Amino acid sequence: MFYTLHNFILSITTELAIAQDIPRAVIDIFLLVPFVSLILAFLRHIIGVKTIGLFFPIVLSVIFAVSGFTYGLALIFFVALFTIFGRVIVRPFRMLYLPRSAFVISIVTMGVFWTLIFISAISNKSPVESMSILSFVVLLLFTEDFLRVSNERGAKNSLTLMGETILIAIIGALFLRWQAARDAVYTYPELSLLVPLLAIALNRWNGLRLSELYRFRLVRKRLIVDKDE
Amino acid sequence: MSKVPLPQIIMGMNTRNSRLIKVVNYQFAINRVNSKIRFKSLLMKNDVATPEIYDIVSNFRDLSEIPWEKLEEKSFVIKPDRGYGGHGIIVLNWSKKRRIWMKGSREYTRENIARHLRDILDGQYSKGYLPDRAFFEERIKPHQFFRQLSNSGLPDIRVIVYNSVPIMAMLRLPTVESGGRSNLHAGGLGVGIDIGSGITTLTIHNSNLIAQHPDTSMRLADLKVPKWNQVLQIAIEAQRISGLGYSGVDIVIDSKGRVLILEANARPGLDIQIANLAGLNERVSRVRNLKVRSVEHGMRVANELFSEYDGMKIKTTKKPVLKRIEKIIIRSIDGKKSLHVKAKVDTGADSSSIGITAARRLGFSKLVNVLQSKGMFHILKISDARQRLKEVEAEKSFTKLGIKFKAVKSASGGTVRAYVPVKIQIHRREIETQVSIVNRSHLAYSAIIGAVDLGSFYINPV
Numbered sequence: 001m002f003y004t005l006h007n008f009i010l011s012i013t014t015e016l017a018i019a020q021d022i023p024r025a026v027i028d029i030f031l032l033v034p035f036v037s038l039i040l041a042f043l044r045h046i047i048g049v050k051t052i053g054l055f056f057p058i059v060l061s062v063i064f065a066v067s068g069f070t071y072g073l074a075l076i077f078f079v080a081l082f083t084i085f086g087r088v089i090v091r092p093f094r095m096l097y098l099p100r101s102a103f104v105i106s107i108v109t110m111g112v113f114w115t116l117i118f119i120s121a122i123s124n125k126s127p128v129e130s131m132s133i134l135s136f137v138v139l140l141l142f143t144e145d146f147l148r149v150s151n152e153r154g155a156k157n158s159l160t161l162m163g164e165t166i167l168i169a170i171i172g173a174l175f176l177r178w179q180a181a182r183d184a185v186y187t188y189p190e191l192s193l194l195v196p197l198l199a200i201a202l203n204r205w206n207g208l209r210l211s212e213l214y215r216f217r218l219v220r221k222r223l224i225v226d227k228d229e
Numbered sequence: 230m231s232k233v234p235l236p237q238i239i240m241g242m243n244t245r246n247s248r249l250i251k252v253v254n255y256q257f258a259i260n261r262v263n264s265k266i267r268f269k270s271l272l273m274k275n276d277v278a279t280p281e282i283y284d285i286v287s288n289f290r291d292l293s294e295i296p297w298e299k300l301e302e303k304s305f306v307i308k309p310d311r312g313y314g315g316h317g318i319i320v321l322n323w324s325k326k327r328r329i330w331m332k333g334s335r336e337y338t339r340e341n342i343a344r345h346l347r348d349i350l351d352g353q354y355s356k357g358y359l360p361d362r363a364f365f366e367e368r369i370k371p372h373q374f375f376r377q378l379s380n381s382g383l384p385d386i387r388v389i390v391y392n393s394v395p396i397m398a399m400l401r402l403p404t405v406e407s408g409g410r411s412n413l414h415a416g417g418l419g420v421g422i423d424i425g426s427g428i429t430t431l432t433i434h435n436s437n438l439i440a441q442h443p444d445t446s447m448r449l450a451d452l453k454v455p456k457w458n459q460v461l462q463i464a465i466e467a468q469r470i471s472g473l474g475y476s477g478v479d480i481v482i483d484s485k486g487r488v489l490i491l492e493a494n495a496r497p498g499l500d501i502q503i504a505n506l507a508g509l510n511e512r513v514s515r516v517r518n519l520k521v522r523s524v525e526h527g528m529r530v531a532n533e534l535f536s537e538y539d540g541m542k543i544k545t546t547k548k549p550v551l552k553r554i555e556k557i558i559i560r561s562i563d564g565k566k567s568l569h570v571k572a573k574v575d576t577g578a579d580s581s582s583i584g585i586t587a588a589r590r591l592g593f594s595k596l597v598n599v600l601q602s603k604g605m606f607h608i609l610k611i612s613d614a615r616q617r618l619k620e621v622e623a624e625k626s627f628t629k630l631g632i633k634f635k636a637v638k639s640a641s642g643g644t645v646r647a648y649v650p651v652k653i654q655i656h657r658r659e660i661e662t663q664v665s666i667v668n669r670s671h672l673a674y675s676a677i678i679g680a681v682d683l684g685s686f687y688i689n690p691v
Contacts, residue, residue: 045243096344097353144358206248208241215503216239218438222506 425536
């Protein structure tokens with residue numbers, strides 16, 4: 001039974017994909033992204049790591065995996081830099097929310113574009129690839145979230161949040177680049193079916209997150225003292 | 230000495246979301262409280278006090294129809310209907326002198342107001358950037374109690390109500406750091422309140438315990454929150470009206486003493502547990518299966534179950550454990566003379582006693598001389614004992630020093646005991662007491678600590 005299921009899934013995924021001339025790397029990432037989301041869910045649900053949004057770290061890890069860490073981190077850095085810059089120079093105009101967003105986004109786009117061109121010119125590397133442009137657009141979507149967090153929680157908190165998000169994205173990217181994992185899902189694409197089952201198992205954990213053991217350390221101390229008396 | 234299975238006592242995010250919000254907070258109720266306008270009008274319909282709404286701006290057409298004549302001369306707060314975390318809220322005070330609104334020390338014109346309203350309508354402050362409504366709300370001047378504690382913003386009281394029972398409460402004080410907002414994440418203070426008494430307990434600032442307000446240096450513990458019963462009552466009423474099973478109700482008390490509902494939250498924060506050093510899960514489980522019949526019933530239940538104030542006090546001063554023999558210090562009442570002795574802990578003796586030498590050293594030589602000359606350290610005939618008692622009680626210099634006498638019967642006759650006032654220090658605790666003077670020359674210890682002085686200790690008899 002398992003053998004037939006395996007054959008069936010194989011025929012509708014990898015084999016079909018190969019027949020359509022879809023590159024191996026793309027297939028790998030498609031099949032591994034569910035696992036990255038599971039890792040992320042585990043880190044947040046059990047460990048209690050905080051990230052900006054739920055999809056941002058996943059998207060970020062794909063960007064890291066595809067375009068490399070240097071490019072990915074540089075891109076985040078420049079997007080954040082130009083967003084802050086854009087918000088500073090837009091302030092005196094006292095614009096309304098929507099036109100102001102358009103203003104800032106155009107500053108970020110132009111700024112990042114010219115910086116990338118400039119860097120590729122002096123480093124003599126090939127110009128921006130098509131995938132990288134896409135990653136830039138995706139990043140742009142999340143700057144809004146990042147800025148909202150920085151408004152809400154202050155600069156220090158949002159920077160640690162950003163740091164944790166990037167850290168998780170790097171873990172995800174390392175997983176996406178792990179050859180053994182890539183081979184496993186490429187050979188057994190039905191492994192992805194495990195993810196929903198594991199997610200259900202994860203959902204059953206209702207207790208404190210690891211980070212909450214620290215967060216509520218004072219309450220725990222008091223409770224233990226009470227019981228001893 | 231077993232450790233409590235902690236996760237069952239402290240509520241984490243996972244438990245809150247899966248066991249409470251998902252189970253007892255239905256979507257219709259969440260929608261009800263997520264719109265402040267909707268919830269406030271519901272409260273008003275049910276005669277529950279909430280700050281007045283002056284005007285609602287639902288769309289851009291409303292912007293041109295703002296009743297400025299009605300609003301001028303008034304101070305108010307502009308709020309987004311579906312805002313969260315205190316974002317997009319501005320407080321405007323009408324200045325009679327300049328005939329304009331002031332935001333802090335800055336003038337704020339109609340144009341400024343309209344601009345802010347447009348930002349709210351465009352959804353800058355709502356979840357998911359969805360288009361939103363804005364409203365003008367009566368500005369609340371905080372009650373004197375809050376004004377002395379905090380010098381900025383509007384302090385409020387957060388009460389967690391579950392199943393019509395207030396299970397935990399906290400005072401939220403804005404700080405300079407939080408920019409007038411009372412949200413804990415923004416740097417506001419959370420002060421735990423004992424549900425039964427309405428007395429403040431511990432304070433947290435950015436998840437750490439502190440003792441004083443960082444801006445005003447006011448001590449924040451042991452304060453009685455005014456109108457506490459009314460606060461609990463209105464909190465329960467608000468929860469019942471919201472339809473939420475588990476909610477965090479925000480309440481303010483204004484300068485006229487009105488108790489008002491600001492809003493209700495469907496997913497209240499968890500840091501309130503640190504400010505109260507207590508777990509929400511435990512409290513939830515204690516009221517989960519109760520059938521609460523009315524608001525008053527809910528208040529009674531809360532009072533019975535969650536009055537911890539006395540308990541907390543006792544716990545901060547743990548009883549020391551005494552051994553059979555303890556080194557103690559005996560001092561005269563004026564504290565001028567002191568004596569270090571080894572004393573025997575004797576729960577069989579009613580009161581404490583000291584030997585003759587010890588009494589002399591503590592300045593009772595005259596008394597000891599009299600007692601000895603009258604043979605009062607020996608067994609006497611009952612009639613003799615009575616006679617001696619009268620004699621010493623007549624001596625005024627003794628009564629002036631607070632010395633008391635008592636006739637004691639024994640199997641073979643009787644005697645008179647003299648009780649002198651002293652201070653005894655055991656384990657860094659000082660007790661003011663009366664000790665009798667006895668002839669202990671043939672005994673190993675020159676003092677006995679008796680039952681009346683052992684109330685605040687545990688005793689290890691081995």
